[in-house]
Amino acid sequence: MNIYFRKYFDVLVSASSGTGVILTALTLSATTLTLDKAAAACAANGANQTCTNDTANNAGGNVAITDSGFLTLTNSATLTSSSGNTTINAAGANITNTSTIANTNGGGDAIDIGVNGAGGASVVLNSGVISALSTGSGSGILTGANAGSVSVTNQASGTITGVFGINHQSANQISITNLGQLTGATNALFMNSGGGAATVNNSGTIRGTNAEAINNTSGQLTVTNNTGGLISGATLGISAATGAIISNYGTISGGTSAVFLNAGNSTFNIYNGSVFTNGIDYNNTAGNTTNFYTGSYTLAVKNYSLGNNTINLRGTGKQLITSGLNGAGTGNIVVVDNGSNTAAVFIAPVVANYASSVISDVLSQNVLGVSDVLSSTSVSDDARPAGAQAFFPDRKSAATAKSRAAFANVMTASAAASANDAIMKGAAQGFDRHGNFVWSRSFGGAFFQDPFGGQNGQRTYAGGTMLGYERLDNDWRVGGFFGLGRMRTNQALSLDHVTTDTVFGGGYGRYTFGAFNLDSTFTAGTLDATTRRYINNGAEIASGRVRGYFLSPELALGYNMPIGDGLTFTPTGRLRYTGSFLDGYTETGSSQNATYGKSQSQVLEERAEFRITKAFTDQRGLPGNVFVQVAAIAAQRVGPSGFMANVAGTSFNVGNGFARSKVGGSVGVGFNYKVTQQFDIFGSFDATAFTDKSYSLAARAGLKVAF
Numbered sequence: 001m002n003i004y005f006r007k008y009f010d011v012l013v014s015a016s017s018g019t020g021v022i023l024t025a026l027t028l029s030a031t032t033l034t035l036d037k038a039a040a041a042c043a044a045n046g047a048n049q050t051c052t053n054d055t056a057n058n059a060g061g062n063v064a065i066t067d068s069g070f071l072t073l074t075n076s077a078t079l080t081s082s083s084g085n086t087t088i089n090a091a092g093a094n095i096t097n098t099s100t101i102a103n104t105n106g107g108g109d110a111i112d113i114g115v116n117g118a119g120g121a122s123v124v125l126n127s128g129v130i131s132a133l134s135t136g137s138g139s140g141i142l143t144g145a146n147a148g149s150v151s152v153t154n155q156a157s158g159t160i161t162g163v164f165g166i167n168h169q170s171a172n173q174i175s176i177t178n179l180g181q182l183t184g185a186t187n188a189l190f191m192n193s194g195g196g197a198a199t200v201n202n203s204g205t206i207r208g209t210n211a212e213a214i215n216n217t218s219g220q221l222t223v224t225n226n227t228g229g230l231i232s233g234a235t236l237g238i239s240a241a242t243g244a245i246i247s248n249y250g251t252i253s254g255g256t257s258a259v260f261l262n263a264g265n266s267t268f269n270i271y272n273g274s275v276f277t278n279g280i281d282y283n284n285t286a287g288n289t290t291n292f293y294t295g296s297y298t299l300a301v302k303n304y305s306l307g308n309n310t311i312n313l314r315g316t317g318k319q320l321i322t323s324g325l326n327g328a329g330t331g332n333i334v335v336v337d338n339g340s341n342t343a344a345v346f347i348a349p350v351v352a353n354y355a356s357s358v359i360s361d362v363l364s365q366n367v368l369g370v371s372d373v374l375s376s377t378s379v380s381d382d383a384r385p386a387g388a389q390a391f392f393p394d395r396k397s398a399a400t401a402k403s404r405a406a407f408a409n410v411m412t413a414s415a416a417a418s419a420n421d422a423i424m425k426g427a428a429q430g431f432d433r434h435g436n437f438v439w440s441r442s443f444g445g446a447f448f449q450d451p452f453g454g455q456n457g458q459r460t461y462a463g464g465t466m467l468g469y470e471r472l473d474n475d476w477r478v479g480g481f482f483g484l485g486r487m488r489t490n491q492a493l494s495l496d497h498v499t500t501d502t503v504f505g506g507g508y509g510r511y512t513f514g515a516f517n518l519d520s521t522f523t524a525g526t527l528d529a530t531t532r533r534y535i536n537n538g539a540e541i542a543s544g545r546v547r548g549y550f551l552s553p554e555l556a557l558g559y560n561m562p563i564g565d566g567l568t569f570t571p572t573g574r575l576r577y578t579g580s581f582l583d584g585y586t587e588t589g590s591s592q593n594a595t596y597g598k599s600q601s602q603v604l605e606e607r608a609e610f611r612i613t614k615a616f617t618d619q620r621g622l623p624g625n626v627f628v629q630v631a632a633i634a635a636q637r638v639g640p641s642g643f644m645a646n647v648a649g650t651s652f653n654v655g656n657g658f659a660r661s662k663v664g665g666s667v668g669v670g671f672n673y674k675v676t677q678q679f680d681i682f683g684s685f686d687a688t689a690f691t692d693k694s695y696s697l698a699a700r701a702g703l704k705v706a707f
Contacts, residue, residue, distance in 0.1 A: 040052075041053065041055075042064075042065045043065075044064065044065065044066065045066045045067075046065075046067055046068075047067060047068045047069040048067070048070050048071075049065075049067050049069075049071050049072065049073075050072040051071075051073060051074075052073075052074045052076070053065075053073065053074070053075045053077055053079055054076045054077050055077050056077050056078045056079075057078070064079050064087045065079075065088045066088075066089045066090070067089070067091065067093070067119075068117060069090075069091055069092070069117075070090065070091065070092040070093065070094070070120060071088070071090035071092070071093045071094070071119075072093070072094045073088070073093065073094070073095045074096045075095065075096070075097045075098070075101060075128075076098050077099050077100075078100045079099070079101050080101075080102045080103070080104055081103050081104070081105070081108060082103075082104045082105055083105050084105050084106075084107035084108045085103075085105075086103065086109045086111070086112040086115075086142075087101055087102065087103045087108065087109070087110050088101060088110070088111045088112070089111075089112045090112070090113060090119060090122075091113075091114060091116065091117035091118055092113065092114065092118070092120040092121070092122050092148060093111070093113050093119065093122045093123075094122065094123045095111065095122075095123070095124045095126075097124070097125070097126045097127070097128045097129075097130060098127050098128045099128045099129070100129045100130075101128075101129070101131075102130075102131045102132070103131070103132045103133065103138055104133060105133065106135045106136025107136045107137060107138060108132060108138050109132055109138050109139045109140070109141070109142045109162070109167075110130045110131055110132050110138070110139070110140050110141065111124065111130060111140070111141045111142070112142045112144060113141070113142070113143050113144065113147045113150060114143055114144040114145065114146040114148065114150075115145075115146065115147075116144075117146055118146040118147075118148065119146075119148065120148045121148045121149045121150070122143075122147060122148060122149070122150045122151070123150075123151045123153075124141060125153050125155075126152070126153070126154050126155065126158040126160060126180075127155040127157045127158045127180075129159045129161075130158075130159070130160045130161075131161045131162060132161070132162030132163065133162070133163070134161065134162065134163060134185035135163070135185070136163060137163055138162045139162045139163065139164040139165070139167040139184075139190075140160040140161050140162040140164070140165045140166060140184075141160060141166045142166075142167045143166075143168050143169060143170040143174060144169055145169055146170070147169075147170035147172060148170070149174070149175075150168075150170065150172070150174045150175070151174075151175045151177075152166065152175070152176045152177070153176075153177045154176075154177070154179060154180045154181075154182055154204070155179055155180055156179040156180050156204065157180060158179070158181070159180055159181045159182075159183075160180075160181070160183070161181070161182075161183045162184060162185070163185045163186050164186055164187050164188075164189075164190045165182045165183050165188040165189060165206075166182065166184075166188070166189050166190070167190045167192065168189070168191050168192065168196070169192045170196055171196045172196045173196050173197045173199070174196065174197075174198050175198075175199045175201075176198065176200045176202075177201045178201070178203070178204045179203050179204045180205075181204060181205050181207075182202075182204065182205070182207070183205070183206075183208075183209060184208055184209070184213075185208075185209050185210050186208065186210060186211045186212075186215075187208050187213065187214065187215040187233075188208050188213045189206065189213070189214045189216075190215050191214075191215065191216045191217060191218060191219050191221065191241075192217060192218070196219050197220035197221070197222070198219060198220070198221050198222070199222045200214065200221070200223045200224070201224045201226070202223070202224070202225050202229040202230075202250075203226040203227075203229050204229065204230075205229075205231075205232070206230070206231045206232070207230070207231075207232050207233070208232070208233035208234060208235075210234050211233060211235050211236075212235055212236040212237070212238070212239045213231045213233035213237050213254075214231065214233075214238045214240075215239045216238070216239060216241045216262075217239075217241055217262070219241065220243055220244075221238075221240055221241065221244040221245070221246075222245045222246075223238065223244070223247070223248075224249075225246075225247070225249060225251075225252055226249050226250055227249045227250055228250055229249070229250035229251070230250060230253070231250075231252045231253070232251070232253040232254070233253070233254045233255070234255050235255050235256050236254040236255075236256060236257055236258070236259070236260050237252040237253050237257075237258045237259060237276075237277075238252060238254075238258070238259045238260070239259075239260045239262060240259060240260070240261055240262060240263075240266060241262050241263055242262070242263035242264065243263075244261070244266040244267070245266070245267045245269075246259065246267070246268050246269070247268075247269040248268070248269070248270060248271065248275075248276070249271045249272070249273045249274055250274070250275070251275040251277065252275070252277070253276075253277035255278070256281075257279055257280060257281040257302065258276035258277050258279060258280060259276065259280045259281065260280075260283060261280075261281065261282055261283045261285045261288065263285060264286045264287040264288055265286075265287040265288065266287075266288050266289075267289045267291070268288070268289070268290045269291045269293065270290065270292050270293060270297060270299070271294060272294035272295040272495070272537065273295075274297070274536075275536055275539065276300070278300065279301055280299065280300075280302070281302040282302065282303050282304045282305070282309065282329070283302075283303050284303045284305055284329070285308075286305065286309065287308070287309070288310070289309070289310045289311075290309070290311050290333070291314050292312070292318065292320075292335045293314045294337070294491075295337055295495065295496065295534060296335060296336055296337040296496070296534065296535045296536075296542070297334070297335040297535065298332050298333075298334050298335075298536060298591060299332065299334075299335075300331075300332055301325070301329065301331065301332070301333055302329070302330045303328065304330070304333075306325065311333065313335065317337060317338050317342060317654075317655075318335055318336065318337050319335070319338060319645070319647070319652050319654070320335055321333075321335075321336065321647055321648060321650045321652075322334075323648070323649070323650050324648060334592055334648060336592060336594055336645075336647050337491070337533065338594075338645070338654045339458065340489075340496045340497065340498045340531040340544075342654070343458055343460075343489040343491070343497075343498045343531075346460075346489070346601065347460075347487055347489070347498075347500045347527060347529065347580070348548075348550035348552075348580030348601060349578045349580070349601070349603050350447055350462060350487065351462075351487070351504060351525060351550065352523055352550065352552035352576070352578040353578075353698075354445075354462065354464065354485070355466070355481075355483065355504060355521075355523040356521060356523065356552070356554055356576060357443075357684075357698065357700065358441050358443060358466055358481075358702075359468075359481070359508045359519075359521050360519075360521075361441075361670060362468065362470070362479075362508075363477070363510050363517070363519055364570070364613075364627070435471055435472035435473055436469070436470070436471055436472075437472075437705065438467070438468065438469050438470075438705055439468050439469075439470070439702060439703065440465065440466065440467045440468070440702050440703055441465070441466050441468075441682075441700055441701065442464070442465045442700070443462075443464055443465070443466070443485075443698065443700045444462060444463040444698075444699055444700075445461075445462055445696060445697050445699055446460065446461050446462070446696065446697050447459075447460040447462070447695075447696040448460075448694065448695050448696065449692075449694045450693035450694070458489050458490065458491050459489065460487055460488070460489040460490075461487065461488050461489075462485060462486070462487040463485065463487075464483055464484055464485025464486065464502075465483060465484060465485075466481050466482070466483035466702075467481065467483070468480065468481035469481075475511060475512045475513065476509065476511055477510040477512075478507070478508070478509040478510075479507065479509070480507045480508075481505060481506060481507070481508070482504075482505040483502075483504050483505065483525075484501075484502070484503055484504075485501070485502045485504070486499070486502075487499070487500045487502070488500075495532075495534035495537070496531075496533050497531075497532050498529050498530065498532070499529065499530050500528065500529040500530075501527075501528045501529075502525050502526060502527055502528070503525055503526050504523055504524065504525025504526070505523075505524065505525065506521065506522045506524055507521075507522055508520065508522070515559055516558065516559055517558040517559075517560065518556075519555070519556040519558070520554070520555055520556075521552075521553070521554040521556075522551075522552070522553045523550075523551070523552045523553075523554075524549065524550065524551040524552070525549065525550055526547070526548070526549050527546075527547065527548045527549060527550060527580065527582065528545070528547050529546045529548075530543070530544070530545050531543065531544040531545070531546065531587070533587065533590075535590050535591075535592060540589065540590035540591060540592075541589050541590060542590040542592065542593050542594065543587060543588055543589045544585045544586070544587040544588070544594075544596070546583060546584075546585045546596070547582070547583050548580060548581050548583055549580070549581055550578065550580040550581070551579055552576060552577060552579070553576070553577055554574060554575065554576040554577075555574070555575050555576075556572055556573065556574040556575075557573050558570050558571065558573075558609075559572075563612075566615040566616060567614055568612070568613045568615070569611070569612050570609075570610075570611045570612075570613065571608070571609070571611075572607075572609040572610075572611070573607070573609075574605075574606065574607040574608075574609065575604075575605075575606055575607075576604070576605045576606075577602070577603070577604055577605075578601075578602070579600065579602045579603075579639075580600060580601045580602075581598070581599075582599045582600065584596055584597045584598045592647055592648060593647070594645055594646065594647045595646045595647075596643065596654070597643045597644040597645065599643040599654075600640060600643075602637065602638045602639040603636070603637055603638070604635065604638060605633065605634070605635045605636075606634045606635075607631050607632070607633050608631060608632045609629060609630070609631040610629065610630050610631070611627050611628070611629040612627060612628055612629075613625050613626070614626050614627070618674075622674040622676075622677070623674055624673040624674055625671065625672050626669070626671045626672075627669065627670050628667075628668070628669050629666075629668045629669070629670070629686070630665065630667050631665060631666045631667075631668075632663075632664075633663065633665060633666065633688070633690070634661070634662075634663045634664075635661065635662050635663075635664075635690070636660065636661045637661070641655055641660070662690045662691050662692045663691050664688060664689050664691060664694075665688070665689065666686050666687060666688035666689075667686060667687055668684055668687070669685055669686075670682070670684030670685070671684075679703065679705055680705075681701075681702070682701070682702060682703070683699070683701035683702070684699070684700050684701075685697075685698070685699045686698055
């Protein structure tokens with residue numbers, strides 16, 4: 001109906017039939033108001049009703065609403081029955097409850113669906129309270145034999161409770177999504193004899209205060225207990241009939257056992273975060289499959305027959321130990337995730353790669369543009385072309401420079417000026433007139449390893465700093481460096497991690513002959529790693545500390561090709577070896593502490609790099625450059641492929657998990673800019689990917705100072 005007003009009227013519109021709209025003392029500033037007809041109030045008895053209850057209604061000894069057909073109800077007020085009758089009884093229903101639907105008599109249910117007739121598929125959406133008394137035989141929701149399929153969603157603010165929270169007696173399927181509280185004095189979910197399949201997705205609490213939380217006597221039961229979810233029973237968390245599928249990320253708890261199997265052919269999917277308080281009683285059944293995914297686990301089991309059931313390790317880098325089971329099949333199934341130890345083995349190549357990249361950048365950035373081709377010609381060679389001389393560094397030793405200064409007094413003014421000019425232009429490369437400079441550089445990045453073959457997925461984050469000194473003398477450049485770094489490796493989909501501190505150093509050199517550069521680098525350092533292995537989602541933590549060292553020599557040969565307009569193309573071939581050697585150690589702090597033997601990792605890496613450098617000069621006449629680079633990479637792991645370990649008296653071999661060979665590529669960019677004659681800043685970034693599903697991002701930035 002449409003009602004038209006002018007301005008500022010107080011109005012009263014009423015309907016004696018109960019289907020109208022009431023507006024009292026309403027001041028209207030609009031000229032037009034359109035009111036839609038409200039949904040009809042629910043009749044105590046009806047058929048195929050669509051109605052709204054927004055007024056408190058205590059039906060006393062009567063059924064509040066009975067619908068012989070399909071009931072569509074929106075309830076936003078308290079709706080109760082105090083008799084043994086059901087508060088809402090419908091053949092089929094679509095009920096949205098934001099308030100309270102309750103039965104306050106011990107013999108009645110709050111909602112019955114399909115008890116007195118068939119009404120098709122039903123939906124219950126609850127964010128309020130659906131309750132029956134916890135004494136007698138009442139259920140929060142009862143699905144009778146005539147009910148079609150039923151979907152129940154209990155929101156985080158919702159509560160469903162009774163002697164049985166949900167009593168499923170229909171041969172059709174019920175689907176339950178619980179984010180709130182689903183409780184029963186006997187069972188939170190009871191699947192009675194003849195009941196159809198039940199699918200339960202729980203992120204809240206499902207609790208049986210005096211018996212089982214979920215009691216499945218017939219029909220297919222599928223339960224997913226999500227992270228943070230709790231299924232808890234005074235006797236059993238879950239009592240399952242044949243063919244149950246239980247996927248657990250949260251906690252399933254029982255006073256006797258978390259889960260009891262009434263029959264076999266069930267499947268357990270155990271994920272990181274999973275806890276089974278008081279274990280699983282397999283009840284000597286057969287055909288059961290238990291899948292362990294991420295993390296380490298100690299699963300208490302009862303009446304488990306090793307020969308008649310299957311255990312799968314779905315995650316990688318794991319060890320299964322069943323030697324703790326006694327003849328009756330009672331004891332522990334132990335799953336050890338060795339990812340944290342293999343992560344410690346992997347750290348050395350990451351450190352060596354950072355150090356190598358920094359030294360490579362230092363050597364490449366110090367000589368700019370076409371002068372990347374170093375010459376042994378004296379800085380006082382006035383015959384040298386002016387263009388090349390402008391980028392020509394001092395190749396003489398300190399003694400040569402001092403001799404030049406001593407002879408300056410007898411040189412003509414023009415000759416002295418020419419020599420000084422050449423020296424200053426050489427200093428523009430970052431070296432002082434004696435061929436010295438110091439540099440520092442910080443590095444950081446991330447390495448990602450997706451699960452591949454026997455490898456765990458992992459994420460490594462690294463950072464550190466390096467300080468170096470270099471000497472330029474004719475065709476030689478030699479230097480040394482020292483660095484500190486820290487790395488954190490997290491196991492993918494697991495809490496396990498390893499933190500590694502490293503102290504490293506080494507030396508490097510470059511020899512230039514013609515258009516070629518021959519580079520040599522040697523890096524060595526110590527590794528001090530702390531491992532954390534979380535068992536049963538942190539119920540226990542196995543901690544360890546492993547120390548070791550690494551060394552990494554490298555050779556590189558590059559060829560500089562000026563291609564005009566300040567551009568230089570430099571192909572380079574590199575060969576690097578990285579060996580890391582870790583001591584053995586024993587974990588502490590848990591019931592499944594592992595003892596690991598000495599381990600080592602040896603990697604050969606070949607790179608074919610192609611760099612284009614663009615030299616420029618700023619408005620002050622100071623030089624700089626930028627570069628882009630691509631590389632093809634191949635790596636081979638040599639030497640032992642594993643090491644020995646022991647847990648609970650059982651010895652086993654731990655494979656290092658990494659690919660024996662892989663290929664990949666990288667792309668990178670970088671720059672060098674002279675802020676002053678004595679001060680340079682530089683940086684680079686690259687991304688690398690390999691065929692073993694590993695990839696990394698690395699950034700480096702720093703400065704160098706002439707002195």
